[in-house]
Amino acid sequence: MSKLVKLAGFGLAASLLLAACGSAEETTVKVGVVGDDTTIWDSVAERAKEEGIDIELVKFTDYNTPNEALADGSVDLNSFQTIIFMNNYEETSGNDFTAIGNTVIAPLGIYSEKHESIEEIAEGQSIAIPNDVTNGGRALNLLQTAGFITLDAEASASFIPTVDDITENPYNLDIQEVDAAQTARSITDVDYSVINGGYAVDAGYSPQDDSLFLEPNDESSAQYINVIAAPADNADNETFQQIVEIYQTEETAQLIEETYNGGQVPAWSDYGYEPVN
Numbered sequence: 001m002s003k004l005v006k007l008a009g010f011g012l013a014a015s016l017l018l019a020a021c022g023s024a025e026e027t028t029v030k031v032g033v034v035g036d037d038t039t040i041w042d043s044v045a046e047r048a049k050e051e052g053i054d055i056e057l058v059k060f061t062d063y064n065t066p067n068e069a070l071a072d073g074s075v076d077l078n079s080f081q082t083i084i085f086m087n088n089y090e091e092t093s094g095n096d097f098t099a100i101g102n103t104v105i106a107p108l109g110i111y112s113e114k115h116e117s118i119e120e121i122a123e124g125q126s127i128a129i130p131n132d133v134t135n136g137g138r139a140l141n142l143l144q145t146a147g148f149i150t151l152d153a154e155a156s157a158s159f160i161p162t163v164d165d166i167t168e169n170p171y172n173l174d175i176q177e178v179d180a181a182q183t184a185r186s187i188t189d190v191d192y193s194v195i196n197g198g199y200a201v202d203a204g205y206s207p208q209d210d211s212l213f214l215e216p217n218d219e220s221s222a223q224y225i226n227v228i229a230a231p232a233d234n235a236d237n238e239t240f241q242q243i244v245e246i247y248q249t250e251e252t253a254q255l256i257e258e259t260y261n262g263g264q265v266p267a268w269s270d271y272g273y274e275p276v277n
Contacts, residue, residue, distance in 0.1 A: 026049075030058050032058045034080040055243065064132070066080050067089050067095070081229065085132075097229045097232055101227065104225075105217070105264070105265045106224075107215035108196060109200060109212070110192050110193070124171070125192070126176060126190040135196060141161065141220075142194060146213045159223050183196070207261075
């Protein structure tokens with residue numbers, strides 16, 4: 001009888017121990033992302049779960065609201081923007097963010113459903129570009145590199161030129177500024193469209209295979225590294241730093257390379273990129 005009592009007592013203790021372990025609360029972190037393609041972050045979230053971190057992905061369809069959500073606390077982090085985009089947002093909004101980790105570089109590309117190459121550029125053709133300051137400026141610099149237009153040198157070097165900074169437009173191109181999310185959707189309405197990597201992938205394009213002209217990797221690339229952003233006053237949060245560590249692994253890098261075929265490139269220190277601040 002005493003053995004039964006002891007066994008019952010052991011069983012009760014074991015049950016309480018398992019219940020205590022099972023009741024350990026996970027830390028939930030909301031991460032804002034743009035677009036429907038969350039392949040990489042789904043993998044990061046799965047691995048974070050093993051570390052007791054529940055990453056909840058909050059999807060946005062444009063490049064404006066994720067920073068507003070980060071500013072008002074609707075999300076804890078976001079991961080969608082280049083460092084130059086974040087800096088410009090801070091200057092115009094007065095909010096203070098910190099880039100806590102690099103993710104990828106996603107080359108901008110020129111795409112078309114009407115033409116086979118950029119050599120088919122001709123008088124009066126139309127081109128859609130993003131209408132926000134940083135992506136629009138980046139697109140204009142890309143059009144200059146492709147030989148479509150010439151920009152004021154100082155404005156071009158600022159990384160944020162506008163259409164008013166075009167000094168030569170030899171083909172009299174009709175440059176149409178649309179929301180970045182619309183550049184892929186409006187491709188059938190124009191001759192060419194300059195599309196961000198994420199939106200291109202969402203639209204079914206392979207940046208490496210389908211773009212007619214892809215943004216080169218040069219000394220200005222650091223401006224276009226995508227980052228994980230946090231409110232400046234919470235940038236040292238240990239859980240946030242742990243998420244960065246989980247992201248910046250060889251497993252993530254391999255998945256990026258397998259999924260995007262050069263359309264996105266790992267951009268942290270193991271791959272020769274210094275942290276961007």
